[in-house]
Amino acid sequence: MSSSHPLGRVLVVIPTYNERESLPITVKGLFESAPDVELLVVDDNSPDGTGEWAEQLSASDERVQVLHRTAKDGLGAAYLAGFDWALARGYDVICEMDADGSHRPQDFPRLLAALDDESIDLAIGSRWVPGGSVENWPKHREFLSRGGNIYVKVMLGLGINDATAGFRAFRSRMLQALDLGNVASHGYCFQVDMSRNVIEAGGVVAEVPITFVERVHGVSKMSGSIVKEALGRVTVWGFQKRGRQLTQIFRR
Numbered sequence: 001m002s003s004s005h006p007l008g009r010v011l012v013v014i015p016t017y018n019e020r021e022s023l024p025i026t027v028k029g030l031f032e033s034a035p036d037v038e039l040l041v042v043d044d045n046s047p048d049g050t051g052e053w054a055e056q057l058s059a060s061d062e063r064v065q066v067l068h069r070t071a072k073d074g075l076g077a078a079y080l081a082g083f084d085w086a087l088a089r090g091y092d093v094i095c096e097m098d099a100d101g102s103h104r105p106q107d108f109p110r111l112l113a114a115l116d117d118e119s120i121d122l123a124i125g126s127r128w129v130p131g132g133s134v135e136n137w138p139k140h141r142e143f144l145s146r147g148g149n150i151y152v153k154v155m156l157g158l159g160i161n162d163a164t165a166g167f168r169a170f171r172s173r174m175l176q177a178l179d180l181g182n183v184a185s186h187g188y189c190f191q192v193d194m195s196r197n198v199i200e201a202g203g204v205v206a207e208v209p210i211t212f213v214e215r216v217h218g219v220s221k222m223s224g225s226i227v228k229e230a231l232g233r234v235t236v237w238g239f240q241k242r243g244r245q246l247t248q249i250f251r252r
């Protein structure tokens with residue numbers, strides 16, 4: 001299918017694990033807000049039938065494709081599979097969006113519009129910039145997200161306020177310039193990993209304020225191991241960065 005979107009062919013990748021109730025609402029909202037984009041659902045063999053539902057939709061809507069994976073293997077691996085799929089098919093813009101309704105479809109056109117500026121390589125829908133907000137998010141999650149982003153800022157100095165955000169639009173040329181085979185993060189740390197890779201490759205990031213809404217259906221896949229992975233990797237990347245800086249200073 002060829003899209004008539006002014007930015008070219010735009011693909012939204014939605015990773016799913018047990019989102020049977022949320023996904024139909026999200027997809028309906030997405031196509032109401034942006035009828036000229038395409039959708040790839042990357043499902044990790046959800047026991048609740050999410051993948052089957054997406055497959056049925058795909059049969060009746062040519063804008064929708066489904067990538068079935070055999071088992072739950074984390075958000076990062078699902079997105080990487082989706083990016084590979086999309087890059088092999090020549091999309092111009094590749095987006096990330098959660099299935100659970102946290103990313104409001106009405107914010108999506110504003111997110112994409114950030115790429116109207118040719119110099120922007122990645123647009124991030126951000127909770128932690130002026131105008132951004134969260135609704136009904138449990139206090140401990142807000143604390144974790146705010147605290148995590150402060151830690152990322154201190155350790156990595158990326159200049160991004162919401163480096164863990166999962167509502168994103170990448171220009172494909174940016175993804176092509178990255179070594180995606182080296183991105184090993186499984187959980188939400190994947191978002192920090194991608195932010196870091198984009199900045200280190202010289203990419204330009206814009207943050208667009210969004211309202212992040214706590215899901216109504218289903219449950220978050222957040223876990224202790226996801227937090228541990230993020231803490232561990234960000235700490236290692238931070239020390240590696242400082243090591244590189246020190247080496248440069250001593251070489252002068």
Ligand SMILES: Nc1nc2c(ncn2[C@@H]2O[C@H](COP(=O)(O)OP(=O)(O)O[C@H]3O[C@H](CO)[C@@H](O)[C@H](O)[C@@H]3O)[C@@H](O)[C@H]2O)c(=O)[nH]1
Nearest residue numbers: 015016017044073074075078098099164166188220221222
């Ligand atoms: N295919 C697949 N999808 C997954 C997996 N784990 C999670 N997902 C999907 O990834 C999306 C986000 O997962 P949630 O578990 O709903 O995330 P959250 O708790 O709302 O977390 C939000 O905050 C994080 C921290 O700021 C963000 O990093 C994350 O993107 C999201 O916005 C959902 O569509 C969910 O089904 C997995 O192992 N496999």
